[in-house]
Each structure stands twice: as C-alpha cells, then as structure tokens.
Amino acid sequence: MLKGNAIVGQSGGPTAAINATLSGVIRGCLSEIREGGCIEKLYGMKNGIEGFLEKRWVCLSEMFAREEDLRVLEQTPAAALGSCRKKLPDPALEGSKEFYEKVFGIFREENIRFFFYIGGNDSMDTVMKLSAYAKMCDYEIRVVGVPKTIDNDLVGTDHTPGFGSAAKYLAVTMQEIIRDCAVYTTRAVTVVECMGRDAGWLTASTAIPRAVGRPAPDLVYLPERAFDMEAFFAALEKKFEEKPNLVVAVSEGLEFADGTCVGAGQQSGAVDVFGHKYLSGTGKALEYAIKERFGCKVRSVELNLPQRCAAHILSDTDISESIAIGQKAAKSAAEGMSGGVVMLRRTEGEEYGYELCFEDVRNVANQTRFVPDEFINAEANDVTDACCAYLLPLIRGERELIWEDGVPKHVVIQ
Amino acid sequence: MLKGNAIVGQSGGPTAAINATLSGVIRGCLSEIREGGCIEKLYGMKNGIEGFLEKRWVCLSEMFAREEDLRVLEQTPAAALGSCRKKLPDPALEGSKEFYEKVFGIFREENIRFFFYIGGNDSMDTVMKLSAYAKMCDYEIRVVGVPKTIDNDLVGTDHTPGFGSAAKYLAVTMQEIIRDCAVYTTRAVTVVECMGRDAGWLTASTAIPRAVGRPAPDLVYLPERAFDMEAFFAALEKKFEEKPNLVVAVSEGLEFADGTCVGAGQQSGAVDVFGHKYLSGTGKALEYAIKERFGCKVRSVELNLPQRCAAHILSDTDISESIAIGQKAAKSAAEGMSGGVVMLRRTEGEEYGYELCFEDVRNVANQTRFVPDEFINAEANDVTDACCAYLLPLIRGERELIWEDGVPKHVVIQ
Numbered sequence: 079m080l081k082g083n084a085i086v087g088q089s090g091g092p093t094a095a096i097n098a099t100l101s102g103v104i105r106g107c108l109s110e111i112r113e114g115g116c117i118e119k120l121y122g123m124k125n126g127i128e129g130f131l132e133k134r135w136v137c138l139s140e141m142f143a144r145e146e147d148l149r150v151l152e153q154t155p156a157a158a159l160g161s162c163r164k165k166l167p168d169p170a171l172e173g174s175k176e177f178y179e180k181v182f183g184i185f186r187e188e189n190i191r192f193f194f195y196i197g198g199n200d201s202m203d204t205v206m207k208l209s210a211y212a213k214m215c216d217y218e219i220r221v222v223g224v225p226k227t228i229d230n231d232l233v234g235t236d237h238t239p240g241f242g243s244a245a246k247y248l249a250v251t252m253q254e255i256i257r258d259c260a261v262y263t264t265r266a267v268t269v270v271e272c273m274g275r276d277a278g279w280l281t282a283s284t285a286i287p288r289a290v291g292r293p294a295p296d297l298v299y300l301p302e303r304a305f306d307m308e309a310f311f312a313a314l315e316k317k318f319e320e321k322p323n324l325v326v327a328v329s330e331g332l333e334f335a336d337g338t339c340v341g342a343g344q345q346s347g348a349v350d351v352f353g354h355k356y357l358s359g360t361g362k363a364l365e366y367a368i369k370e371r372f373g374c375k376v377r378s379v380e381l382n383l384p385q386r387c388a389a390h391i392l393s394d395t396d397i398s399e400s401i402a403i404g405q406k407a408a409k410s411a412a413e414g415m416s417g418g419v420v421m422l423r424r425t426e427g428e429e430y431g432y433e434l435c436f437e438d439v440r441n442v443a444n445q446t447r448f449v450p451d452e453f454i455n456a457e458a459n460d461v462t463d464a465c466c467a468y469l470l471p472l473i474r475g476e477r478e479l480i481w482e483d484g485v486p487k488h489v490v491i492q
Numbered sequence: 493m494l495k496g497n498a499i500v501g502q503s504g505g506p507t508a509a510i511n512a513t514l515s516g517v518i519r520g521c522l523s524e525i526r527e528g529g530c531i532e533k534l535y536g537m538k539n540g541i542e543g544f545l546e547k548r549w550v551c552l553s554e555m556f557a558r559e560e561d562l563r564v565l566e567q568t569p570a571a572a573l574g575s576c577r578k579k580l581p582d583p584a585l586e587g588s589k590e591f592y593e594k595v596f597g598i599f600r601e602e603n604i605r606f607f608f609y610i611g612g613n614d615s616m617d618t619v620m621k622l623s624a625y626a627k628m629c630d631y632e633i634r635v636v637g638v639p640k641t642i643d644n645d646l647v648g649t650d651h652t653p654g655f656g657s658a659a660k661y662l663a664v665t666m667q668e669i670i671r672d673c674a675v676y677t678t679r680a681v682t683v684v685e686c687m688g689r690d691a692g693w694l695t696a697s698t699a700i701p702r703a704v705g706r707p708a709p710d711l712v713y714l715p716e717r718a719f720d721m722e723a724f725f726a727a728l729e730k731k732f733e734e735k736p737n738l739v740v741a742v743s744e745g746l747e748f749a750d751g752t753c754v755g756a757g758q759q760s761g762a763v764d765v766f767g768h769k770y771l772s773g774t775g776k777a778l779e780y781a782i783k784e785r786f787g788c789k790v791r792s793v794e795l796n797l798p799q800r801c802a803a804h805i806l807s808d809t810d811i812s813e814s815i816a817i818g819q820k821a822a823k824s825a826a827e828g829m830s831g832g833v834v835m836l837r838r839t840e841g842e843e844y845g846y847e848l849c850f851e852d853v854r855n856v857a858n859q860t861r862f863v864p865d866e867f868i869n870a871e872a873n874d875v876t877d878a879c880c881a882y883l884l885p886l887i888r889g890e891r892e893l894i895w896e897d898g899v900p901k902h903v904v905i906q
Binding site: 250254286486 | 502506568577677797804805888900
C-alpha cells in the first residue's frame, strides 16, 4: 500500500465556501490518519503552488484536530490558506523540466503522495499538468482536483461548490433591494450589476425566488446573449406601464452584438476631480443611458466583493456539499484515484439529490459551462421558470453560525 | 379622556429596522385598543403624508392582530407602508393655511387624535410643524415622532433605531472583505465606500470589531475631517511597510479642505427636495488616484443600498430597541404627550443599557449629530478605541429570522 503525506492548496478567486471544501479535505484525511490508513500527515501550502515551492507549509492535521475549529473554518470566507494565480508551464515543453523537477523533488523529499488542489478552472489545469508529469517521471502521487467557483461555469458538474452561497446572497439581497426600491411612488430604475464575465449563473440567481411566488427583478440580462440598447429601452417602457419602480439585474460581462463591452461606454464623457476619464462599469453605463433616455431617477448598484465573501449568509446545501466533496476527494485519493476532479451529479426525481463522482480532469479543464438556452427567455431579457426551479434547491437551508461579539467567528491560519 | 383613532406613517430613506419600529407602534396601539384605552383603531398611511392626503390608508390594528405577522414585519426591510420625501410648508407662512386645513379637515373627519411619524431628520420637521399647527387651530391631537435613520445623525439621542443593524452589516461585511483581500501576496488597495453625507457613523462602524481584537480597515476617513490627498498617500506608504494588502474605509461625503467633494466628478448635480446633493463616487475617485500614484492593483467597493436594507443580518439590540421605541411612542401619546420624539438615553455603568425618554421635537429637528472629536484620531485617518468600544454594544446579538425557501419571509402591505 502507498503510504505517505498529503498536501492541500487553494487557488483562484476566493469564495464563501472554499474553506468548507478545505475542511472536507481535512476531515477526509483525518479519518484516514486516525484509522491508520495510507495518509500520515496533511499539510497545507500557503498561497497555492507559490507557497508550495517556498515550503510555506502548515500542518493541518495537527492544527484542526478539534471539531469546533473545523466548524469555524467552514464559516470563514476566502481562502484560509491564501491563494495565487499561477499558471503552470506545459509539462510537454522542453523548458518546463526545471520547474517540475523542483516540484517533484519536494514531493520526494517530504514523501508527499497525495496532492489536493481546490480551485476553479485554472486550478484544474494545474491538476491536469501535475498528474501528467507524475506519469512522465514515474513518481507515484495521487493528484486530485476539488472544484470551487462562485461563477458555476465548470464543465462536468451539475453546479460548483461556492455557487449556492453566492446565489443565496444574490437572491436574498435582490429581495431586499426590490423592497427598498418600492417605497417611493416616483418613476425610478435601479440597475444591479452582478459578477459573471462569461456565464450568467450569478445574475440568473437574483430571480430564483420567483419559483416560489416571490418578487424578482423586472428584467434580467445575461452575457450569453448580445445586449441591445434599443430593445432594453423598449422593455423598460413596457414595464413602466405596469409600475413606476423597476429593478434590472445585469451581468458585468454584457456585450453588444459587435463584441464591445456595455461597460466600456465612454458616452458620459465625465471626468473626475483628477481629470481621469470615468471608465464606467456595465451598471454605471446603463445608469447614464437610462437617465438620458427617460430622465427619471436611476441608481446603479455593483454588488462587488460581497458576492464571493458574504459568509454570514451561507446556503446550508452549498456548505454541506462543499464539505462532502472535500471528504470524497480525500477518500478517492486514498482508494487510488488520481488525475481527476470530484464532481456533483444531480439525481433524477422530484426531490433534489446529488451523488459525487470522479471525473477525468482532461474532460473538464479550460472549458466554460454557460447558462443553457432553455433557461433564457426568447426576448433575452429574463430567465425562465425552469431556470429558477432548477436553481432553487441550491440556496435552500441556512448554515447555523458561531457568532462572537456581534460578528461571525473566523479562523486565521498564520 | 381624549378618545379617537390613531394613524402612523413612515418617511425618508428606508432602513432595515423601520418596520420593527412600526411593529412597536402597532404593538403599543393594540395594547391600548385591547385594554379599552384611548385609541380605537390604528390606521397606516401609505407613502407618508402624501398617502395621508389621498386617504390611501390601511387598518393596521386589524391587519396585524396575529403575533406571527408582527414578527415577519419586524424582519422586513424598507418602509412597509411606503415612504415619501415631502417637506411641509412653514405653518407660520400665510400661504400654508390651505395645506394644513386640508390635513386637519381629515383629522376631524376621521377623528384622528394620535399621529405617529417614523422617520429621520426631515420627518421630525414634519412632526414639529403639525404639532405647531395643532396648537394654532385648537384641535386636540397628539403628534409623536419616532426616529429612524441608518445615519445615526439625529441630535438628542444616544443613537438612532436602524443604525445598529446597518453598523452590524458594515462591521461583518468589512470582516469578510478584509479576509477576501488577504488571500493574495501582491500589493493591492481596496477602498470601501460607506454611506454618510455629513456624519461618519456608518464608516466608523467598519472598525467596531477592533474593540475585541478582530481586524479592522487599515485607514478610516470620516466626513467630519477635511480630506488631504497627500496625507492619504503618505499614510498608505507607511501601511505598505507592514503588509501588501490594504483596506481603506471612506465616507461618501468626504470633502477636501476647500469644500469640494472628493467624489465631485461623479455626481449628477441633482438635489433632492430638501436640497441634499446626490453623491456618489468617492471610492471610485480614490481608486483612480491610488492607481496613478502607486501603480498597484486597486479596487473600490461602494456598499450602496444593502447598508440600509440588508435585513437578513439584523442586530438584535437594534431591533429590540426599535420595537421598544415604537411601543413607547404609542404609550406616551396615550398618556398625553405630544410634539415630541422618543429618544434613547444610554445608562451609566460598565454594562450597556438604555432608557427611553420623550424629547421636545424643537430641540432635535433640523440638526446633525457628528462623530465627536474623541472618536477620531489625531491624524484624521482612523477612529479611536473609544469609538469602537462605544459602538460595539449596538451590533451585538443576532435576530432569529423566519426563512422560507431559502430567503427570509417579508410582509407586503397592499
């Protein structure tokens, strides 16, 4: 039996659930360690592969021996181990050998036999390259990817850990914004800009509560469709016939049919006090456009960082799945799997359910999963009921938090 | 004994706690009604004084007879009755008579003897004018103001209902943003723009957890002090010596010593009916300035509407006080008080405590309570420990919410 140490890292943009996945990996490895299985110690690398190379490691199996600490880790937003955005060289290229020899030299030195990498698309690329090199150099190590991304754009999985909590934040915040905007009787438009450059999953989430008869934004624009300003104005005009207060959800990545970004708009010509030309985001650009066209009150709200770090409002479904997926990664590696990613497959039937499976990383890396056609309406200005019903189970359940002095407790790994 | 009907309205900007105060007024009036006291029915006016004049009323004492509905009302953000921004004419002016005769004609017609108005500074102005006119026209009506404002800038009270929940949102969100920004090792600045045109209470709240040893923004700039760009750059330079990731909290209302707004380039120039300028863009302006000076990664986050409507994260201290203050308003009116506002007075001693008092509205309307000198450091770039310790009790406690299908339940008053 292969016996040795394990190491785990986090990479890419932070999410509110990435530490729940880390906790799952720790829980899975602790089981192995306690049962005298193939894993001896679990290390954590700081700042992903960067910290791995510099040996900035901590011993997680010692640090998180207590259940309570794992619970706090599970409600701590952003990568507790720190992150990086390093893309690995292609192992087939001649010049890459030095890099990989350094990595595998460390593996040998520390008897690292299990390598877990939690991240999005770019991190799956890292998993793919490390496992390819492992085969080339004949060193036995099990490399497993553990997905996370609020963008939900990973191929091969029903949805990604981290997305459900971001979606819950967006659904709840949109309910609140709709209430806030409804208090006055004057004509007004509020444009809410959501994250998502290529895929519109997060923007679509603002409409989820419509599945249960709750209010939703009046218009929803995803980057999967070209944005047309005149069609947008016409849609607003029509909605104004029903009520004076309109709320519109838009993806940051909206583009016109010619491929230019809606947010690239220089149409305002405004400059700030320092004389800098004002580069507006998508929401701001639309705010100015609506103001000019309708002359009514317009506000744009860019939801920004809280979408990925608002760990005070976690989807219990998402956190439970994130932990399970981390545990499954540890278990799969212990059982001999390598070069793969743990994915969620939704089970058939009325009731929401899922199973975990192990997918070859080469089938999923470097691809983008878009919102499918049947989830976007014909006018390209809203999501369908099928979309809301599909996403609803992912925001269900509230994680019970441990609070201290008015704020949730967080873990800091020094 | 004066016997008649009561009416309540909400005015000014929404908060996450304004409906808890409304619930308090309803609870207080229901007690009177059930005990056969001086109040017969409690009406609610839609959209404040505007809906009052148009007789868009609902009967709240019938609508909220069930405890569960009051609980849901208490967790519903934004004014459930709708709001308005109407400034009443000066009752001493000749031309104002027609307006007031219309108002008092309705009072007589419907035997309205108790008038409650929940709002901020501008609403206290309404209370002052109505009670002044009541004396002039010899109609017995008890007019009571019930304060709310996330800005916490009302004179005569220790703090305002609604502020504690906004402060909790800000403190918690800042903890999350600090975690999020700490994951990379590269030099970066994140500027977080908070609401507050004149008073810096909300921006100060981002640092509250420092009182209990938690992280806080590296720099905090309040509108009580003139902003100096060179001093700001020097402060950043100094902080960079300690760590690469800096987080700065700034008030939307920051001004340079010459009185120009830091975000001046981004404002529309529009003013509301009270003459307030619409501001936005302080964070963006600083983002560009830092980028130019330091050439590092810079991001600005305008926290925007969620500051006043994020009812999914309520301070239990704030909500309990908001309810109590509404009940006290009803009780005070029943006992014969008029022309006043219910205020919070903090009790002496180690343990946080408060008592409610009835303050003459003329002493509080149209004034602004600023963050005092002892709460701002000498360099004008941070709040003091005394400030954090003072604000800490206001964010303590989490309101237990009623959830349904992944989002908190809300009340809609049709």
